[in-house]
Amino acid sequence: GQCITHCPVGALRERDDTEKVWDAIADSKKVVVAQVAPAVRAAWGEALGLSREEATVGKIMDALKKMGVDYVFDTSFTADLTIMEEGNEFLQRLTKGELNLRPMFTSCCPGWIRFIKSQYPHLVPQLSTAKSPQQMFGAVMKTYFAESIGVKPEDMVTVSVMPCVAKKGEANMELYAGEYAGHDVDIVLTTRELTRMMRSAHIEVDTLKDRECDPLMKEYTGAGVIFGATGGVMEAALRSAHYLLTGKNPDPDAFKIVRSPAFGSGVIEAEVQIGHAKVRAAVVSGLGNTRKLIEQIEKGQVHYDFVEVMACPGGCVGGGGQPIHDGEELAHDRGENLYFLDKHADLRFSHENPDVIRLYHDYFEKPLSHKSHMLLHTDHNKWQMPGR
Numbered sequence: 080g081q082c083i084t085h086c087p088v089g090a091l092r093e094r095d096d097t098e099k100v101w102d103a104i105a106d107s108k109k110v111v112v113a114q115v116a117p118a119v120r121a122a123w124g125e126a127l128g129l130s131r132e133e134a135t136v137g138k139i140m141d142a143l144k145k146m147g148v149d150y151v152f153d154t155s156f157t158a159d160l161t162i163m164e165e166g167n168e169f170l171q172r173l174t175k176g177e178l179n180l181r182p183m184f185t186s187c188c189p190g191w192i193r194f195i196k197s198q199y200p201h202l203v204p205q206l207s208t209a210k211s212p213q214q215m216f217g218a219v220m221k222t223y224f225a226e227s228i229g230v231k232p233e234d235m236v237t238v239s240v241m242p243c244v245a246k247k248g249e250a251n252m253e254l255y256a257g258e259y260a261g262h263d264v265d266i267v268l269t270t271r272e273l274t275r276m277m278r279s280a281h282i283e284v285d286t287l288k289d290r291e292c293d294p295l296m297k298e299y300t301g302a303g304v305i306f307g308a309t310g311g312v313m314e315a316a317l318r319s320a321h322y323l324l325t326g327k328n329p330d331p332d333a334f335k336i337v338r339s340p341a342f343g344s345g346v347i348e349a350e351v352q353i354g355h356a357k358v359r360a361a362v363v364s365g366l367g368n369t370r371k372l373i374e375q376i377e378k379g380q381v382h383y384d385f386v387e388v389m390a391c392p393g394g395c396v397g398g399g400g401q402p403i404h405d406g407e408e409l410a411h412d413r414g415e416n417l418y419f420l421d422k423h424a425d426l427r428f429s430h431e432n433p434d435v436i437r438l439y440h441d442y443f444e445k446p447l448s449h450k451s452h453m454l455l456h457t458d459h460n461k462w463q464m465p466g467r
């Protein structure tokens with residue numbers, strides 16, 4: 080099946096966590112808070128016979144509420160937050176000369192994190208310390224959001240809907256002691272598990288309405304949405320890096336060169352001039368392509384400052400938790416769907432997300448602050464992805 084070939088963590092036996100969510104919903108003492116990843120919107124309707132236009136993310140939010148989830152959010156919000164943290168971290172490391180020998184690598188894909196830790200452990204310090212959007216959201220839900228609604232973090236159950244099987248392992252990473260001892264994310268569902276829950280709850284998809292996310296972390300930008308496709312993290316980061324270095328926004332499409340021109344085409348390289356800085360970027364998806372790229376970097380044949388790695392070919396849209404269609408490759412079409420949503424989004428720069436701006440103003444103060452380090456960053460040496 081596709082999961083065997085496409086799921087880089089070899090999740091051959093599917094774990095089903097839907098019962099845990101039903102139990103949390105049934106427990107009147109628990110507040111259930113859900114987040115839905117960008118790539119899920121590009122695929123959930125396939126299993127339910129919905130067209131691309133019909134299968135909106137707003138209808139997923141409506142379905143979750145109908146099933147009894149108390150608060151619903153879009154992981155694109157913390158994708159924007161990730162850009163604020165990781166973009167600033169990148170510029171800091173670049174300016175300090177830390178990337179002269181080796182690049183900074185993105186850290187939001189647990190399939191890649193497991194790969195680098197097992198195959199190239201000496202490169203682990205090159206990983207961005209930023210947690211993934213899934214983990215950042217869990218941390219923000221159990222602190223900032225829990226405080227705002229007057230709920231203790233231990234009474235909150237955080238659920239995420241992901242295109243990815245490896246995200247179930249990532250959710251086991253620890254939160255820093257001292258702030259809140261527990262997990263950022265309690266239960267991870269795949270896109271397939273979401274549709275299974277909708278079926279068992281007898282949700283009629285044609286009765287679903289577009290529902291907005293709940294207040295406080297409602298807004299997200301097109302830059303956050305494209306996280307679900309290969310090249311999306313890099314493009315979103317370059318858009319905001321331009322603003323940070325020059326004080327001005329670029330054309331939102333200025334860095335579209337990092338988008339995959341054709342599915343599975345290996346590595347994309349781009350050298351971009353931003354103000355006085357020259358940034359050498361590379362984007363790769365699929366672990367075979369990644370290994371080739373790392374060997375070249377290690378031999379000194381290529382040099383980059385910033386490298387985005389996604390374990391699944393085409394990025395998360397092609398993740399192992401998405402609907403399975405034998406013999407069909409949908410990652411490219413799903414990616415196009417996300418770029419379409421970005422093109423038509425009102426906001427296309429992560430640093431312009433008004434809810435992210437307020438989150439810094441009210442809570443984190445600024446990117447890379449002490450509090451950000453406590454809640455939004457991790458020490459990669461301190462946790463391991465569980466084995467198969």
Ligand code: SF4
Nearest residue numbers: 188190243391395398
């Ligand atoms: Fe999961 Fe996305 Fe990484 Fe695939 S590319 S393993 S779906 S995070």
